[in-house]
Amino acid sequence: MIRTSKLAGSIQPSATLAAGAKARQLRAAGKAVYDFSLGEPDFDTPKHICEAAAKAALDGHTHYTPAGGTAEVKAAIARWYKKRYGYEFGAENVIVSNGAKHSIHNALAATVGPGDEVVIPTPYWVSYSDLVGMTGATPVLVHTTAAGGFKMTPAQLRAALSPRTRMLMLNSPNNPTGSVYTRAELEALVDALQDTDAAILSDEIYEQLTFGDAKPTCTALLRPWLRDRTITISGASKSYAMTGWRMGWAVGPAAVVKAMDTIQSQETSCPSSVSQAGLIAALDGPQECVAEMRTEFAARRELTVSRLKAMPGLSLPVPDGAFYAFFDVSGFFGKTFGDKTVTDSVTFCAALLEQAHVNLVPGAAFGAEGFARMSFACGRPTIEAGLARLAEWLPTGK
């Protein structure tokens, strides 16, 4: 018998991917499911991106590339940041990975380890604490509240710092809450780190998905000293509907990028050559597709928020970005639905899926017991129908 490792035993499967798999399973068994679990745009990747990738394959770009991506894809990312934020950097400052999740993993592996602390505000995206744990470093969770817009204050951050703090992980727009820090809020947070040794990992993957007056901020540019202290993470999955292409990247100090490159060369050799060609087309090509998808996400947000707000017992802050609604379901704990008594977010979501076929992700997976996450990255008819089921089901709890 082969024993599995301590590392394997120390991490949880991704709760979002597990919830998505459950929906797929139920569908395969012929059951209708209103699936709001995965944060994955339902749109097909825009055609010009697919065509560029198909051409690359037909033209023979089917070999290993440099470990951190081709010179062409790095130049396309640099052009994109210059145009969008006026952020200028060279090829030595950027690395392309197999998705932003992979970039986050490599960035952590390159910078932290046993004895180090990484500050993570909750609610956090499911994978953060396990990815930190895999390096041997310790996640230090800072709890934020719905009343505070799910934002960490500088005082909370200061209280979480210790001589062992090596990193702060930020994610704005946020998964799972949809909260977006203002520029001034972020400035106040980063200033709390100026006289420390802590670096920042700023996950900006939802930067093209903000609504209303909310605006994304490129954290690395907030202060001149931050460029050497920040690793910016982003990717194509959300903005360009390219989840399956696995294209993410990191921008940061050359020494960190070099260390990530070395790790990646041993781990995966390189990201997919064909996907890199697709990413160049996404970043350099027409951006109307992004605006069109954002407009549709905005309409889905309106629909989702108005339906959820009308349900007695539920409360939620309006998400300013990303495509998630994160709502408080703790008022239903202690109630019995059918033959199931709901005691926490996990049992709430399980009973809802079993009895009403509505699939959410429990807040516990995001370090926030008492809540549930709904992804509205699916069509409006599904949102209408699924939320009608939820509205019918909630009052059945006695």
Ligand code: PMP
């Ligand atoms: N960061 C956040 C906050 C996310 O929600 C996701 C979702 N997949 C990722 C990173 C990773 O994205 P990907 O690996 O698909 O690029």
Ligand code: GLU
């Ligand atoms: N980020 C998405 C989510 O939170 C996709 C799933 C994942 O990568 O874990 O649902």
